[in-house]
Amino acid sequence: MFSFVARQAIFDENMNTVGYELLFRDSMTNRFPDVTPEYATAQIIVEQFLGAPLGRLKEYSAIFVNFPYELLVQGMAETLPKDRVIVEILETAEPTPLLLSTVKKLYAHGFRIALDDFELGETWNAFLPYVSIIKFDVRLNTPEEIRTYIASKGELLKDTVFLAEKVETQEEYACFRNMGCTLFQGHFFSKPVIHSANRLIQNQSITLKLMKEVNADSPDFGKIEALLKQDLALSFKIMRYAQNIVFNARGVKNFRSQSLKDVIFYLGANELRRFVLVSCLTSVNKEKTDDIYHQSLIRAKFCELASARSVGRHSSDDAFIVGLFSQLDSIFEMPMADLIGQIDISVNVTMALKEKKGPLYPYLHLVELYENHNWEEVSALGHRLGFNRSVVAELIKLATKWTNDIPTNAA
Structure with missing residues (x-):
């Protein structure tokens, strides 16, 4: 890796x-x-x-x-x-x-x-x-x-x-x-x-599906978003790609996207094809993603589900990104502040990842508490967000199933 x-x-x-x-x-x-x-x-x-x-x-x-x-x-x-x-x-x-x-x-x-x-x-x-x-x-x-x-x-x-x-x-x-x-x-x-x-390893199965979708006569942006959300590497790379394109086209260095959906619609079909072309040229490998990728995807889906269900009604798209990118610092062995400076994300996502605060951080903190079996704190934080511990467990189960259903790299 x-x-x-x-x-x-x-x-x-x-x-x-x-x-x-x-x-x-x-x-x-x-x-x-x-x-x-x-x-x-x-x-x-x-x-x-x-x-x-x-x-x-x-x-x-x-x-x-x-x-x-x-x-x-x-x-x-x-x-x-x-x-x-x-x-x-x-x-x-x-x-x-x-x-x-x-x-x-x-x-x-x-x-x-x-x-x-x-x-x-x-x-x-x-x-x-x-x-x-x-x-x-x-x-x-x-x-x-x-x-x-x-x-x-x-x-x-x-x-x-x-x-x-x-x-x-x-x-x-x-x-x-x-x-x-x-x-x-x-x-x-x-x-x-x-x-x-350290480098990010793409899920080859997802990459090939993405290639097929973006090269369709009428690409379905909803399907493209769904595929990107199943792969940590592709999600991070397309955000960095979008940042370069925005800067080159507009001279804007501090453009802040709100979600993967925003990035996809901003890039459009032609830029998506070019992104996938360069990504696919280098994606063929037999390395399997490790546990940290799997855990990041579970976190992402949990944060998305929890934010949609909580009393705060914060952006579930942003919450997904918080969970997905929550372990980039461990993957790259670099400070989180250095990493998120390389991509376009919203202020709330930045606060959650960099400063561990803001309206989206509680969802990430909740799943971290659950992973560490801190049940009393899970109950207390879940209550503040509007649901009990059994609901948290159900959301974890749904997030885990969603992650497990993602196709794995071909052997």
């Missing part, structure tokens, strides 16, 4: 770290595994931007992410936060009219584009006005070839930042710094360092 990524630092001319390139790994072995570039990038998107939060990197750090041609033209780069991500066009990409149209769209939306290990010459001229950073591979091209290329482009490159990569010696650093490079990457500065993190 771990995700792996190698981070190679990127330095400025004064050797200050200004960003990182994320390199896919599938273990603590520091080499690129035998997978396609499309799979590697999709895995990075899901695990580093929709799963385990990037909060442990400094907020001002730029994050370089490699994008192969297919994922670029499918619009996958648009799903990432434009204020942090540098979209790096892989050297294998062909400079087609479709790719140029994609790059223009990303540029118009405020994304920064990097051109990586491209063929020096005229082939990429049409792209240069929309490129923020050019990465020169100093092992692939000589200093003279790079110097000649920069001089030949003049006006086209006047606002472009140059990055020398695969720099291995002090002499190479000095050479390319004198040439006008202001960013540097390579073993002379820092080798890639592997980081591992």
Whole structure:
């Protein structure tokens, strides 16, 4: 239940770290595994931007992410936060009219584009006005070839930042710094360092059903919501996905959704299809979700049922999210405050999860008391909410049955 990524630092001319390139790994072995570039990038998107939060990197750090041609033209780069991500066009990409149209769209939306290990010459001229950073591979091209290329482009490159990569010696650093490079990457500065993190495991059965539903001619948003509510991983990821989309489309960073239903209707069918596409590219695994996932789903359904039945009549959708996300800190081994800052949730949900107070927290507290067999406190809190201990037991039974009826991952 771990995700792996190698981070190679990127330095400025004064050797200050200004960003990182994320390199896919599938273990603590520091080499690129035998997978396609499309799979590697999709895995990075899901695990580093929709799963385990990037909060442990400094907020001002730029994050370089490699994008192969297919994922670029499918619009996958648009799903990432434009204020942090540098979209790096892989050297294998062909400079087609479709790719140029994609790059223009990303540029118009405020994304920064990097051109990586491209063929020096005229082939990429049409792209240069929309490129923020050019990465020169100093092992692939000589200093003279790079110097000649920069001089030949003049006006086209006047606002472009140059990055020398695969720099291995002090002499190479000095050479390319004198040439006008202001960013540097390579073993002379820092080798890639592997980081591992706990990751969310999707229920493969639910993911496949979700794929089928969102690709129907007329997707049923009610069915989509019901499927998402059966999977902790998909629920958390789609909320992070929605936050990125809202920020990229509107520039709003503190948008607060009220429920999964709100997220689904805001995204619409096309964005839901794109979310499911990237999620399904990385969902195939044989790991089974553990007890904490099962318990979180029971909590979620209990909180939903209890809030609908209590005298307070608070939002059952919000109560469901409180229960569902109540153990994220244990899953990720990170503070709850850091985690909920990564998603769009209502003020009441935030209060319940972060501060353990507010109108929704009593439902979560009640199920926690029940789990710990604190019967007197269950009775007292249940009474304040408007029902006795036998009703609490019945709601627990219903919540447990609902959870047990969810299809499990295929073996």
